[in-house]
Amino acid sequence: MFETNNTETYFGQSDLNRVSFLRHDEDFIRQTLTHKSTVVIPFIKGEALLSDNDLLTVTVSEDAAMRHVIETMIPLLNTKESRLDASGVSLTFLGLLESTSTDFLTYKDEYKGIPYYGINFVVDEKTIIKPKDIATFEKYSQLLRGPSLFELANGAASLYSHAKMYLDWLTKYKFCPGCGSVIYPIDAGTKLRCSNEDMNVKCDVRDHKVNNICFPRTDPVVIIAIVSRDFSKVCIARSKRKYHDVVLYGLVAGFMECSETVEHAAAREIWEETGMKCDEVSMVCTQPWPPVNLMIGCIGFVDFNGVNEKIDLGHDPELAEAQWVDTEELMEAHANYKGGMIVPFRDGSYLPGNTAVAYQLVDYVAEQYKKLQGKSQCNL
Ligand SMILES: [Zn+2]
Incomplete structure (x- = not known):
């Protein structure tokens, strides 16, 4: 028999340590959102942005508009108000990029790297984040599906894919399949929880012993x-x-x-x-x-x-x-x-x-x- 290989496919490069077990740790998430090295990949209405023919990434500490968005979102995390329809923002933690620079985050002496997030804006005058708050990002052209996407280096394409898959899911899934209540992101935008607190209203999602949340879909x-x-x-x-x-x-x-x-x-x-x-x-x-x-x-x-x-x-x-x-x-x-x-x-x-x-x-x-x-x- 022949051996299988470890071919690296487009969108399939894995540069980030996802530390998935830390996503529910609110202290870790707060630190990753406020660290001076933190990088965000912004999307507007589900599309990433292009800068000099490359995927736009923003270092939060160097960008006043993104800092304002993050500071506004931190108190809303794990609440109904953080959901896209209320805040105008979906935020998802992607992982830590190991770095040789001295500016990376260290958590509990063990988990190190530059925190990466994906963020999607669907704002209007009724959402907590307003159109004026993100006007600075409107100048970039959108990274539409086509040659510009497929000409990225694989590292950038894979970051795009990682963020896109979570953000697309957070945009499309708004209501609990068990009871129709709104669902909201928890664990830094990697799970969705039913907001129905009325125990008189049955919900097979909320009340299920194990999977009482909604997971992203592949x-x-x-x-x-x-x-x-x-x-x-x-x-x-x-x-x-x-x-x-x-x-x-x-x-x-x-x-x-x-x-x-x-x-x-x-x-x-x-x-x-x-x-x-x-x-x-x-x-x-x-x-x-x-x-x-x-x-x-x-x-x-x-x-x-x-x-x-x-x-x-x-x-x-x-x-x-x-x-x-x-x-x-x-x-x-x-x-x-x-x-x-x-x-x-x-x-x-x-x-x-x-x-x-x-x-x-x-x-x-x-x-x-x-x-x-x-x-x-x-x-x-
Ligand atoms: Zn429900």
């Missing part, structure tokens, strides 16, 4: 490089949905369902979308994909026997086309790739660029193919 997606056992062939596929105006080939992918293993989800998606029988699935690498997904990159082996490898798009009408191609042809396309969101393939068609996990999966298949080729040549 929706897992399996994405599979379907290969022949010797890695010499890969099945590429094209969705009926157009990618701008180009023909873009990718890999088979789909949402995992409840109570399904990754392996079963991958084999099911392969059968539903291509009609092929997958004999074995291995996980290779994963990628956070903001705002809510985790891409789980897999290899799906199909043992060629004249039946298993036959493509039939008749079950699920999602794909426009699927075909087996030689791994060597994909390797050549990757070798000629000059960067950007898509890789030129055949005339007028493309493959996903290196910010997509499909690219890492194809590279992985190529590596395994080369290894096997090397072995068979040694055996000659």
Whole structure:
């Protein structure tokens, strides 16, 4: 069997120590919000901001407007007033960045680094933070989903993804699924609590013995490089949905369902979308994909026997086309790739660029193919 690797995917770099066990420690959170090194990644209406083509980050101690926002929010933490609709602000603690500078925060002699936060502003004249309080940030252009996002260095892209996923959740989830009361952030914006204090009003969320809060949501997606056992062939596929105006080939992918293993989800998606029988699935690498997904990159082996490898798009009408191609042809396309969101393939068609996990999966298949080729040549 081949070994799995530790491929680092776009959005998937992990520079922060999340110290998740300290998020409920109010003293720690207060210190991280008021430390002179603290850095905030501001978002306006769910979009991050661009400064000199890079993700805008703000050191709170050097920015009067951000200092005012933080000082206003500290007394509201863990109260109903801190929720986005009342305050105009969602705040979420991201973690500590280990630093060689002498200015980092030290907590209990053990936990050290520069505190990082994400903050989202959705303000109006009725919210506690007013439009005038954040006017200074309006001059920056928004980091919209597109080339400017996918051209960030991976460190910045991964910070963006981390903040975006929490802030998007804090923006969308406003009411308790158990009783309809407003919910408000606790643990520095990483959980939401039901505000219903009337015990005569039943709430299955509040009254549940264990999960009496709402957690952020991540929706897992399996994405599979379907290969022949010797890695010499890969099945590429094209969705009926157009990618701008180009023909873009990718890999088979789909949402995992409840109570399904990754392996079963991958084999099911392969059968539903291509009609092929997958004999074995291995996980290779994963990628956070903001705002809510985790891409789980897999290899799906199909043992060629004249039946298993036959493509039939008749079950699920999602794909426009699927075909087996030689791994060597994909390797050549990757070798000629000059960067950007898509890789030129055949005339007028493309493959996903290196910010997509499909690219890492194809590279992985190529590596395994080369290894096997090397072995068979040694055996000659
Ligand atoms: Zn409730």
